[in-house]
Amino acid sequence: MHYRLPLLLALTPQALALWPIPGTLKNGTDLVKLSPTFSINVNVQNPPQDLLDAVSETKGYLATDKLQRLVLGRGSSDATALKTAAELPSLTVTLQNVQPVLPISAEAVKDVANRSEGYTLSIPSDGTPAVLSANSTLGLFRGLTTFSQFWYDFDGVTYTNVGPVSILKDVPAYPYRGFMLDTSRNFFPVADIKRTLDAMSWVKINMFHWHVVDSQSFPLTLPEFPELAQKGAYSASEIYSPADVQDVVSYAAARGIDVMMEIDTPGHTAIIAESHPEHIACSQASPWSTFANEPPAGQLRLASPATVNFTANLITAAARVMPSKYFNTGGDELNTACYTQDAQTQADLKQEGKTLEQALSTFTQATHGALAKLGKTPVVWEEMVLDHNVTLSNETLVLVWISSEDAAAVAAKNFRLIHAPSDYFYLDCGAGEWIGQDPTGNSWCDPFKTWQKSYTFNPLANISAAQAHLVLGGQQLLWTEQSDPQNLDSIAWPRAAVSAEIFWTGAKRPDGKPLDGTEALPRLHELRFRMVQRGVGAIALQPQWCALRPEICNLKA
Amino acid sequence: MHYRLPLLLALTPQALALWPIPGTLKNGTDLVKLSPTFSINVNVQNPPQDLLDAVSETKGYLATDKLQRLVLGRGSSDATALKTAAELPSLTVTLQNVQPVLPISAEAVKDVANRSEGYTLSIPSDGTPAVLSANSTLGLFRGLTTFSQFWYDFDGVTYTNVGPVSILKDVPAYPYRGFMLDTSRNFFPVADIKRTLDAMSWVKINMFHWHVVDSQSFPLTLPEFPELAQKGAYSASEIYSPADVQDVVSYAAARGIDVMMEIDTPGHTAIIAESHPEHIACSQASPWSTFANEPPAGQLRLASPATVNFTANLITAAARVMPSKYFNTGGDELNTACYTQDAQTQADLKQEGKTLEQALSTFTQATHGALAKLGKTPVVWEEMVLDHNVTLSNETLVLVWISSEDAAAVAAKNFRLIHAPSDYFYLDCGAGEWIGQDPTGNSWCDPFKTWQKSYTFNPLANISAAQAHLVLGGQQLLWTEQSDPQNLDSIAWPRAAVSAEIFWTGAKRPDGKPLDGTEALPRLHELRFRMVQRGVGAIALQPQWCALRPEICNLKA
Incomplete structure (x- = not known):
């Protein structure tokens, strides 16, 4: 046994308070x-x-x-x-x-x-x-x-x-460094978004992926479609007015952050039935688990020409007020049973002489065509290139989310990709099941994604040198089934800074060594304490005793 | 497929907004x-x-x-x-x-x-x-x-x-319904403690188990031992003055809450070495993992008569300013290697002619004797009765923490017990490893203890009818290696209300049925939303869409 002398503390390398390094x-x-x-x-x-x-x-x-x-x-x-x-x-x-x-x-x-x-x-x-x-x-x-x-x-x-x-x-090292916030499962006032944008800017994140609507609520007010929020927002006060959206956009842009809005289609749209039941198949169908990955069920009737037209107009209305070159049309978790059992969709398919996949391609070409008219680049979730036969422009950006291992398959199809893997970057994992009547359940993507685990992410794993240019960057994501303004800061920070460093600093630190969590911990403490000083409630990573004594709380110390 | 009619919503049972029921x-x-x-x-x-x-x-x-x-x-x-x-x-x-x-x-x-x-x-x-x-x-x-x-x-x-x-x-149903907060790993200002006491009172919790000091910091100022906080607090502003303690005690008592303070001994005392190195064995010894369950190592020299005297006086100084009948002297996670390799302890044992266990018994009788003089009941962690041969008064209360299954063994020894099981009631589990240099580690008590899991706890599992009177109640606990005021509300609430209901309401609801998470969820939503209205940042349990539609987000809905 030897005793750690106070003198040794003085020899501990000085932690640099920079993030990303x-x-x-x-x-x-x-x-x-x-x-x-x-x-x-x-x-x-x-x-x-x-x-x-x-x-x-x-x-x-x-x-x-x-x-x-x-x-x-x-x-x-x-x-x-x-x-x-x-x-x-x-x-x-x-x-x-x-x-x-x-x-x-x-x-x-x-x-x-x-x-x-x-x-x-x-x-x-x-x-x-x-x-x-x-x-x-x-x-x-x-x-x-x-x-x-x-x-x-x-x-x-x-x-x-x-x-x-x-x-x-x-x-x-990478041009895309993002953070995604879901404002549909639970609502976040503009003040909370702005505080989050501040924190993002402190770590040089340059893209706010705003998953603004989903099946649960439609807080976005679009002048051409006021009824969507009027009927689909949680309440009249849980709405983003056009002025709110511009407020978010300009606040972000002044801090070096682009806002990529997402209107997820054709799935994740159940709430549209509140104002446009004609466009939604399997609306609140039961059991929901047959028709959707989470309640409520409900998807756009993608084979209906009227619905295709409605959706393209909706995407246009949202995209044209956003200065970003990028707009996300979603495309994840499409449920086939919903359409199989929807009489109107079956009739539409028959009328058009199309398979479901063909209808999906037509649907997507309509929304992406609407974006093209505005000079915008479409962004989609990975299923659109890996699971469906949809004709997509090579310009399309693809978010890899189901597994980090899927990046290779997306790259193999020659699409540019953004790393958003649930196994490394989903901030919501590990908080337990939120579906009712499931006392022993855990979150689908258990366990909690620790900052340490996230920090081991390799953007070029299974990506060839020739494909490396397809990797635009990555982001951490907060789905908000179990989050709202009460825990936004604590669930997001400082963890969401991990991808910010991975994709800014790249493979190597200034000393030429690869990124390493042991080196990073004191810097992440610095960032976290500075965030708290600036009013962002980032969580403590260790007892303060450890934060003040770099390395002494390491596993082998 | 059938559609859920809006009419059915009206037939959903009215959730009662009461917690505990x-x-x-x-x-x-x-x-x-x-x-x-x-x-x-x-x-x-x-x-x-x-x-x-x-x-x-x-x-x-x-x-x-x-x-x-x-x-x-x-x-x-x-x-x-x-x-x-x-x-x-x-x-x-x-x-x-x-x-x-x-x-x-x-x-x-x-x-x-x-x-x-x-x-x-x-x-x-x-x-x-x-x-x-x-x-x-x-x-x-x-x-x-x-x-x-x-x-x-x-x-x-x-x-x-x-x-x-x-x-x-x-x-x-049970007279003890508690909540434990560790204010040593990270510090919590009095205002945060008061807000927590408010929330506790809203669910009829009647005991604040204040784990005020530990190995990492000693924020408690005792007039007889001012040096402990002067040298052992994180800073001069991260201290509970005597006035602060009285403020907490009186704020709690006015809200029906007793304050059981804990000074954990003889383990979990490393920080005392900052002011009294003579009393601490294996102070900051390396590797810490040999000498303690977490850094830093350091335990009271339990075989030293001077240290026994010091500790008894310390316990007296703390207990006499607390109005509670209960004082917790700790007793968990005693590390034997620390004493085996401490030359002074070995010399003390030899001098006294005692084994380590005999010395522990003498040590404990001294601290418990000091409490007896004050008319107080000692409270200890389960190891003191299950792992050691310590002479304890039958009046001693025992906190069962390592496993819910250990309650039976404590009851078998005829001790009154408080349920504080890590497998049901530890609020800190599931947040990942906090020890450095362990990128793939998770928390020792993974996974996250969901409110649903906690709610399935049965206070009388493996307890005979004849032993039932020994079960005083239970509590949820927040160890704060990864918590501080930034996430106190979100990690504690509404989860900590679960034990409050289990131990207030008991086995049966007013309708005669057993407690059941499916029934409880709408009420827990009510409690959570009310807490937020009152300024406690309890987390969202589900998307608001589900909170407004009881049962519709159930697994089988």
């Missing part, structure tokens, strides 16, 4: 404190308002984060050295050769392949200004986010302990 | 609304202040709950009938033959066998006053709690839809 990074161990007159100077002609707002928000975080170092003494050992530490007078923010200068909001909604998110950042420890530069306002926003993560508070002094810092070039 | 209950289906001049008249001479406060708090809930009925339309179908519904003018609160009248706070801290929690309640639907009567102010408090659960809001009218109500006698 930049691809390149050099830093020292100097203390650098913000000058009392610290300023952020925007060296951009006619700077867009959202850039100025981002600068203001960054200064706000510097002033209010008040995060103490996660070490014994919480920074008290820095007190003496801080008195003589170099002061950082300012951060200069510059754009490189950009004509014209676009707002962050405009950069954020470009095609993912054309987003310029990289930046260069230096924080000297000699009293000279820090410099942030990028090729776009979006890159500057990412750099401001990184800059804001360096700072601790001790006794009113805001400082970093890893100066000087040089990030020569930090660019994302 | 009273043992006797008769009710109708009349609407009864609170008069605009509704008052609660306390027909008690010289009423104690805490009773008056409870009445005020009840009136507050009636005014601010604003809970709409959990049905389609949220009560809109009641609108017409409400106009002509009977008005309840008042609730009369009376005590039966009580001399002297004690405050709730005094009743709440009596020996559990002597607490009088029963009450009688009637709510007529003919415009005459409601009447609540009991044999103690504590019984009145329980009745006020029940009364406050009947009321819904529709368009500003506060009403019930189950009048008239007659609860001839509602008494708890």
Whole structure:
């Protein structure tokens, strides 16, 4: 038996408080404190308002984060050295050769392949200004986010302990880094979505996959289809008005986040029967388990020309108010029994002389054709390419969800894909059965997906080098059968930051080593504690005793 | 295939919004609304202040709950009938033959066998006053709690839809109904504890088991031992001062809740080494897994007379400021290797001529003797009677935690027991491994203990009729390695209400049927939605679609 000496604690590697960790990074161990007159100077002609707002928000975080170092003494050992530490007078923010200068909001909604998110950042420890530069306002926003993560508070002094810092070039490994929220099973007010967008932006997530409606409720008000929300929302106050949607969209875009809305079709549409029973087959049919994966049953009558027309118009009405290039038409968990037993669908198929699969293809071509008219790229769940014979444009993006192993099959069909695997990235798993009358049941995707498990995800597993370009990125997802605003923060954060790092940092950390949960844990603590300081209720990962003593609570310590 | 007709929804049994469900209950289906001049008249001479406060708090809930009925339309179908519904003018609160009248706070801290929690309640639907009567102010408090659960809001009218109500006698099946919170692994400010006490009181929980200190931190300030918190708290602001403790105790007692504090000994004491290294064996020894069930290692030197004396004084200092008759001295997870390799302990044993077990018995008799001097009953974890040869008073209460199956063995030894089984009642299970460097690990007590599973717990399983009197009750428990104020509400509620009902209502509901999760779900929804209205962030159990349609989301529906 040997005793762990306090001295050893001092030798513990300094945890960098950065998440996601930049691809390149050099830093020292100097203390650098913000000058009392610290300023952020925007060296951009006619700077867009959202850039100025981002600068203001960054200064706000510097002033209010008040995060103490996660070490014994919480920074008290820095007190003496801080008195003589170099002061950082300012951060200069510059754009490189950009004509014209676009707002962050405009950069954020470009095609993912054309987003310029990289930046260069230096924080000297000699009293000279820090410099942030990028090729776009979006890159500057990412750099401001990184800059804001360096700072601790001790006794009113805001400082970093890893100066000087040089990030020569930090660019994302993958262009799509998302988070999905289901606002149908339970409703989330705009304020909760905005808080979530803030948290997403802190870890450089750039896509909010808004699963806005589903079989349980239709909270989305579309001017052309007001009846859907009037009859399908949980209540008049649990609705996203057109102004709410624009509020979410612009709040997201100003933070570098595109909003990919989803209207899941033709399944997951039972609630449409409240206003349009003519379009829904097997509406609330019983037993629900025969006709749907969860209650209530009900699917769009995909073989009905009127329903196809209705759906294409619905998709058009939703997509045209969204600035994103992407719109998700769903396509998961289609139930065949529902159509087999729906007399009208059988009559429609007969009339059209089509099989169900042919009707599904026609249906999908109609909705995707509507998107094409708007210049948008369709996004679908994996069944649309793996389980059905649907004609899809090669431009279509495919969300892989049933199993991480299905990515290979999607890539083999030459579709671009987004990793959203239930076995790694579903945040709702492990909370137990929510269906009634099943006392010993657990969630279908048990167990709970720990951050550690999620962090072992390999985006290129079973993907050949030639197919690697098909992997656009990935996301974690919150289905909300058992969630609502009461547990949104605690179920999502910091876990949802795991995919943000996997898909930003890529395979290797700045030291050239692969991502590794043991290295990541102290940084994830830092992120989590900073989130709490900023008002996002991320959960504790360990006893604070462990958080303050990196590595000492490891399995083999 | 058949379609579920809307008409059938109207035939769905009315969910009673009561939790725990009273043992006797008769009710109708009349609407009864609170008069605009509704008052609660306390027909008690010289009423104690805490009773008056409870009445005020009840009136507050009636005014601010604003809970709409959990049905389609949220009560809109009641609108017409409400106009002509009977008005309840008042609730009369009376005590039966009580001399002297004690405050709730005094009743709440009596020996559990002597607490009088029963009450009688009637709510007529003919415009005459409601009447609540009991044999103690504590019984009145329980009745006020029940009364406050009947009321819904529709368009500003506060009403019930189950009048008239007659609860001839509602008494708890078991005298101990608890909730345990660990405030050592992570710290919880007093405000969070108070909010939790409120929620506990809403479901008639009568014992707050405060696991206040452990190996990771010592947030408890005791005037005789200020150094323990000074050196052992996470920070100067993460401390319970003597005033904080009294604040918790009095807040709890006014709500019918006794506070059983625990100072876990001789294990789970590593943090004491920060101020008293002389008393701790294997302090932060490595590897921790050899010397403790979780980091850090460190146990009281139980064979040292000085340490025995220190511990007895510590227990005395803590217990004497608590009004409860009960104090928990712990006794779980004692690690033998720690003592085998501690030179001082080996020398102490040799000096005393004792085995480790004999020393443990001496140690325990010292701490329990200290409690006896204060007139307090010791409480211990099950290992103290099942794994060790410790001389214990027959008065000792035993917490059964390792497995629900161990209750039988404790009862066989003729000890009174409290059910706290990890396989049914541990709220922390299923959140994944928190130890570092274990990417594929899960929590030791996986899976997540769903409310449904907890609800199937049988307090008398494997307990003979002759032993039944030994079962005092039970509790759910929150160990906080992965919890802190950010997720306290969402991880605890409404799940922790399950044991509250099992041990209040007992084996049978008012209709004579056994407790059953399918019946309970709509009531648990009611409780959860009411908790949210009152500011406790209890999680959603199902999509709102299901919450508004009882039974339709059942497995076989």
